[in-house]
Amino acid sequence: MTANPTQDPQSAAIEQLERFGLSTYAARTFVALASLGTGTARDVSQVSDVPRTRVYDAIDELRDRGLVDVRQSSPKQFWAISAETASRLFEQELHHRTTVLRTALSELEPIERQAEQRGVWTVEGQSAVTERVIDFFASAEEEIVYMTVEDLLTDDLIAALGEAAERGVSIKLAGVSAPVQERIQDDIPSATMFESLWIWEDTPAGRLMMVDGRKTLVSALVNGKDASLSDPRSETAIWGEGDANSLVVVLKAIFTWRLDTADPDA
Amino acid sequence: MTANPTQDPQSAAIEQLERFGLSTYAARTFVALASLGTGTARDVSQVSDVPRTRVYDAIDELRDRGLVDVRQSSPKQFWAISAETASRLFEQELHHRTTVLRTALSELEPIERQAEQRGVWTVEGQSAVTERVIDFFASAEEEIVYMTVEDLLTDDLIAALGEAAERGVSIKLAGVSAPVQERIQDDIPSATMFESLWIWEDTPAGRLMMVDGRKTLVSALVNGKDASLSDPRSETAIWGEGDANSLVVVLKAIFTWRLDTADPDA
DNA sequence: CACTTTTTCACTCGATTAATCACAACACCT
DNA sequence: AGGTGTTGTGATTAATCGAGTGAAAAAGTG
Numbered sequence: 001m002t003a004n005p006t007q008d009p010q011s012a013a014i015e016q017l018e019r020f021g022l023s024t025y026a027a028r029t030f031v032a033l034a035s036l037g038t039g040t041a042r043d044v045s046q047v048s049d050v051p052r053t054r055v056y057d058a059i060d061e062l063r064d065r066g067l068v069d070v071r072q073s074s075p076k077q078f079w080a081i082s083a084e085t086a087s088r089l090f091e092q093e094l095h096h097r098t099t100v101l102r103t104a105l106s107e108l109e110p111i112e113r114q115a116e117q118r119g120v121w122t123v124e125g126q127s128a129v130t131e132r133v134i135d136f137f138a139s140a141e142e143e144i145v146y147m148t149v150e151d152l153l154t155d156d157l158i159a160a161l162g163e164a165a166e167r168g169v170s171i172k173l174a175g176v177s178a179p180v181q182e183r184i185q186d187d188i189p190s191a192t193m194f195e196s197l198w199i200w201e202d203t204p205a206g207r208l209m210m211v212d213g214r215k216t217l218v219s220a221l222v223n224g225k226d227a228s229l230s231d232p233r234s235e236t237a238i239w240g241e242g243d244a245n246s247l248v249v250v251l252k253a254i255f256t257w258r259l260d261t262a263d264p265d266a
Numbered sequence: 267m268t269a270n271p272t273q274d275p276q277s278a279a280i281e282q283l284e285r286f287g288l289s290t291y292a293a294r295t296f297v298a299l300a301s302l303g304t305g306t307a308r309d310v311s312q313v314s315d316v317p318r319t320r321v322y323d324a325i326d327e328l329r330d331r332g333l334v335d336v337r338q339s340s341p342k343q344f345w346a347i348s349a350e351t352a353s354r355l356f357e358q359e360l361h362h363r364t365t366v367l368r369t370a371l372s373e374l375e376p377i378e379r380q381a382e383q384r385g386v387w388t389v390e391g392q393s394a395v396t397e398r399v400i401d402f403f404a405s406a407e408e409e410i411v412y413m414t415v416e417d418l419l420t421d422d423l424i425a426a427l428g429e430a431a432e433r434g435v436s437i438k439l440a441g442v443s444a445p446v447q448e449r450i451q452d453d454i455p456s457a458t459m460f461e462s463l464w465i466w467e468d469t470p471a472g473r474l475m476m477v478d479g480r481k482t483l484v485s486a487l488v489n490g491k492d493a494s495l496s497d498p499r500s501e502t503a504i505w506g507e508g509d510a511n512s513l514v515v516v517l518k519a520i521f522t523w524r525l526d527t528a529d530p531d532a
Numbered sequence: 533c534a535c536t537t538t539t540t541c542a543c544t545c546g547a548t549t550a551a552t553c554a555c556a557a558c559a560c561c562t
Numbered sequence: 563a564g565g566t567g568t569t570g571t572g573a574t575t576a577a578t579c580g581a582g583t584g585a586a587a588a589a590g591t592g
Contacts, residue, residue, distance in 0.1 A: 009369075013371050016370065019287060020367075066391060069389050069505075101278075107275040109301065109348065119339055121345050123332070123335050131355060132335075
């Protein structure tokens with residue numbers, strides 16, 4: 001997962017197929033067939049390095065999944081469905097499985113998950129942090145304050161902000177770069193900007209978020225000094241929820257001070 | 267995989283999570299946490315039957331995937347993301363992975379896959395057969411003839427027919443049940459019906475298809491006598507392509523005879 | 533400071549799967 | 563027909579991975 005330096009199509013396809021539940025033989029066999037179009041066990045074995053005697057089992061597996069058809073002759077001929085059809089097939093199946101998962105999980109989810117917690121939770125990895133922020137945006141009812149130094153304001157986030165804005169949530173942003181700022185003005189005209197600030201002008205910055213004055217999140221990039229922008233995944237965040245939560249209290253104080261003193265229209 | 271009699275949410279969720287690449291410990295841990303909301307290693311161990319000493323590893327795995335956050339206290343507290351967020355996360359990831367697969371596969375697909383083949387290919391399983399039929403519909407340029415005895419004309423197929431019709435493909439159907447027939451008239455007004463027929467009036471029937479007079483498919487349900495409609499997955503089809511293909515020749519003869527003699531407007 | 537609980541880590545056992553081998557069936561060629 | 567090489571199936575071995583167990587270190591608690 002971490003080692004993926006734009007490898008060749010072969011290995012990429014094989015890796016994905018394996019992760020979708022095929023055995024390595026089946027995966028290699030299918031990839032071989034996909035490049036051949038059709039072929040015999042021998043052909044497949046030669047280009048895939050699957051032992052010829054095992055190609056038949058692999059074909060069986062692929063047949064069960066509807067990925068390969070067989071011509072009953074001697075030698076048997078195998079035929080792979082097209083790349084387009086194959087991916088459509090997988091997408092369909094996986095969509096179905098996520099639906100099953102969603103249903104099952106929500107059935108056993110507790111009625112209400114208690115908010116109002118002591119202490120703070122930690123999240124690791126940029127994508128995970130973003131995911132969490134989006135979640136919080138989605139739960140906002142009145143106000144979102146979001147502040148970032150670099151351009152940690154991706155399309156996902158803008159979309160989530162847009163949805164919130166349409167619900168009537170007031171949105172206050174800071175630290176947005178000029179080009180993105182223009183986009184925001186178009187997409188979410190109701191959003192107001194306030195001056196970024198302060199201590200970490202050019203530090204390995206992260207983000208800072210508060211929704212409804214009772215959910216807050218702070219993040220930072222871990223490689224403080226050395227490799228600052230090398231690995232984009234090295235972000236760590238902490239968040240807390242509830243009026244009495246210490247992190248919430250602190251951030252609320254900072255933000256209200258800042259928002260009050262700042263020029264409200266900028 | 268075959269044993270799936272609408273099991274309880276617990277096992278269903280665990281099964282899906284495992285198939286998405288989580289270890290069984292991680293899957294069980296997440297499900298436990300999902301029902302608890304938050305909890306310690308001990309809590310998790312009790313409801314999930316994961317050895318307490320291994321909950322930590324499982325949490326690490328879940329953390330890497332952004333499914334769980336941790337509160338650094340003693341004992342540590344674990345927090346699971348919501349069912350909704352989790353499934354969205356998976357759907358996103360899987361969509362991405364199918365895209366990677368699609369790209370990789372199409373890069374190594376041969377320039378042109380030779381049509382015009384001797385012999386016939388076999389497909390097994392109702393879903394696989396349907397998939398293949400849809401594929402052929404999508405490749406049709408002039409004419410589709412499709413004939414089925416039972417209601418092997420699902421929404422997928424109707425949709426595929428619709429798309430073909432919009433491309434200007436002429437569509438000829440037979441053996442469609444009355445209710446479905448009405449639907450067709452609405453969705454695809456250009457389609458013409460002809461009388462089903464013949465030998466297999468109430469046999470364990472299948473389908474019969476021809477596109478552009480050069481691709482044909484015939485299917486049958488295998489459990490001829492005993493369990494006819496018990497297992498819907500026991501369908502087998504054969505198909506062939508090319509003007510000289512024997513199956514094509516036979517079917518073309520049958521159909522042209524049938525279509526010529528039948529009343530063209532019915 | 534003793535004692536419990538939490539957390540980490542190393543190791544064993546078992547199951548799954550890759551890989552090899554031996555043999556039977558079949559087709560082709562002379 | 564008979565020989566020869568290729569194809570398909572089944573059994574067997576080797577290796578890998580993950581579940582489960584237990585010991586030991588770390589952190590709390592009285």
